[in-house]
Amino acid sequence: xxxxxxxxxxxxxxxxxxxxxxxxxxxxxxxxxxxxxxxxxxxxxxxxxxxxxxxxxxxxxxxxxxxxxxxxxxxxxxxxxxxxxxxxxxxxxxxxxxxxxxxxxxxxxxxxxxxxxxxxxxxxxxxxxxxxxxxxxxxxxxxxxxxxxxxxxxxxxxxxxxxxxxxxxxxxxxxxxxxxxxxxxxxxxxxxxxxxxxxxxxxxxxxxxxxxxxxxxxxxxxxxxxxxxxxxxxxxxxxxxxxxxxxxxxxxxxxxxxxxxxxxxxxxxxxxxxxxxxxxxxxxxxxxxxxxxxxxxxxxxxxxxxxxxxxxxxxxxxxxxxxxxxxxxxxxxxxxxxxxxxxxxxxxxxxxxxxxxxxxxxxxxxxxxxxxxxxxxxxxxxxxxxxxxxxxxxxxxx
Numbered sequence: 001x002x003x004x005x006x007x008x009x010x011x012x013x014x015x016x017x018x019x020x021x022x023x024x025x026x027x028x029x030x031x032x033x034x035x036x037x038x039x040x041x042x043x044x045x046x047x048x049x050x051x052x053x054x055x056x057x058x059x060x061x062x063x064x065x066x067x068x069x070x071x072x073x074x075x076x077x078x079x080x081x082x083x084x085x086x087x088x089x090x091x092x093x094x095x096x097x098x099x100x101x102x103x104x105x106x107x108x109x110x111x112x113x114x115x116x117x118x119x120x121x122x123x124x125x126x127x128x129x130x131x132x133x134x135x136x137x138x139x140x141x142x143x144x145x146x147x148x149x150x151x152x153x154x155x156x157x158x159x160x161x162x163x164x165x166x167x168x169x170x171x172x173x174x175x176x177x178x179x180x181x182x183x184x185x186x187x188x189x190x191x192x193x194x195x196x197x198x199x200x201x202x203x204x205x206x207x208x209x210x211x212x213x214x215x216x217x218x219x220x221x222x223x224x225x226x227x228x229x230x231x232x233x234x235x236x237x238x239x240x241x242x243x244x245x246x247x248x249x250x251x252x253x254x255x256x257x258x259x260x261x262x263x264x265x266x267x268x269x270x271x272x273x274x275x276x277x278x279x280x281x282x283x284x285x286x287x288x289x290x291x292x293x294x295x296x297x298x299x300x301x302x303x304x305x306x307x308x309x310x311x312x313x314x315x316x317x318x319x320x321x322x323x324x325x326x327x328x329x330x331x332x333x334x335x336x337x338x339x340x341x342x343x344x345x346x347x348x349x350x351x352x353x354x355x356x357x358x359x360x361x362x363x364x365x366x367x368x369x370x371x372x373x374x375x376x377x378x379x380x381x382x383x384x385x386x387x388x389x390x391x392x393x394x395x396x397x398x
Contacts, residue, residue: 153193
């Protein structure tokens, strides 16, 4: 196993790079994965035959379904490098002792969360009048990760899940930290973060209720009432929530098929996805390949929206992207792979993995989350950590 201090320092570097530099992030993951690989070869080769590691390699095989059309395409290699994040992170987690992950990694992750939240908070307080005015119109607060609000919200939701699932935090502190993080995620004014947060809470409560032998309906109703009342109070306390929800409803009502207005954020997503779907419907027997997805999408967009163009290189939906790039069979295999951890998680009553898998899937409906290095890392690292710290995991490398 990796030395305690080495794994701790590398995690700090990785989280720092996650906020600041993609180049440092790539180098850190690559170096750490190589060290972990040789450590596993030396101490426990059987880990390379585990279901979790095999699962992490499958995307690299599925990648071939969209790579053979233009083998030397740059976008093919870019996407391959992005997908290598899966086995790399699994190797890193396998090579790290379970007690280090439980007692050090999660604490470091939560400290990084607290530090990361100081940036939007200080920005808001620095020029309160102007910030409050723009915030009141529904604008999101600035964040790290190249102001990638969606990925930053995913990071915060992973932190919230660690608070729920980790045993290193006392119950009272869990409630305090959980409530504070809940409010901060709402404060950031990112709808994807809101949806993921509420889905995690709903699933976690539901799964625990189902698991409970007593199945106390009164407690479930009491908890539901408290949650609904809390959300209602926060809705009126945060003007950005009112504005953002009202704007989303209004923009949805303005959308008309065949008409494209680039000033509408949701409308833009829906228009691009419509163009991708139209192309899929007329090309059901072929797949364009990863390299050709941008040109194909832009061509389909111009045909569907006459005299208008778009610069976006892929749809705002992970399944549409896989369908265009690898065909319907590739999309189907990708879906099976994405949801496969649920099968093992249900067997082990690992509620964290169930919540996280479904939360990531929800984000993939409105974003191509897993096309980004940030997205891949934020998918697989919490997943692997939750798998490792599970009381029923059996061994460090299960």
